[in-house]
Amino acid sequence: MSVSTRDPAAPVEPAEPAPHGRLDSYFEITRRGSTVRREVLAGLAMFATMAYIVVLNPLIIGTAPDADGNLLGIAPVAGVTALITGVS
Template sequence: MSTQNRTIPSRSAVAQALDSFFQITARGSSIGREIRGGFVTFFAMAYILVVNPAILGNAVPDDGSITTQGIAAGTALVAGAVTILMGAVANYPLALAAGLGLNAVVAFTLVLGSGLSYGEAMGVIAWEGLLILLLVLTGFREAVFRA
């Protein structure tokens, strides 16, 4: 009867690198759990890929320059990019995507209500984002909430 030394298989280099970078086991999780959580989060948020173009599609020009397919592709691209940035830069497992409240403001208030063009409305939103960023970076936003 031969005895073989049984070794516990080591994790792959990729798994070790992911765990080292994101400190998965140190935070009480596992790579498998994080992958399952990612799938659940994706399916919970996938509705935005349908709803966002449906809302913003009400405010696009009739000349065909902006399509609902383009809005859906842009939504997916931006949500994917900022979610990856949240994980890679902030090292925090949050998924980010467009908010439906702001979409309704763009479509129904800025474009259809105020008569701004689609491009002008997106410019307003870009300026709003920069203003919020400035308030966060200066600490003023936090001071207002603590007051």
């Protein structure tokens, strides 16, 4: 009969999952609780959102007159939107 020396009230720490591939081992994706597939899909969703904003934002802001009736114009707003999107 063997006697356990582990305290039954102590929390059990889960084993750390092994990385799957070079990308996973470099970014430690599995260790952080995600998967490579989930991260790629999130990146694609972010890209689609930013591409949508680069097109839509100038159409909304560039064509609306301000309080004095002046327009910013689509081209300047598109340039600034693309710049901010790239920095983000």
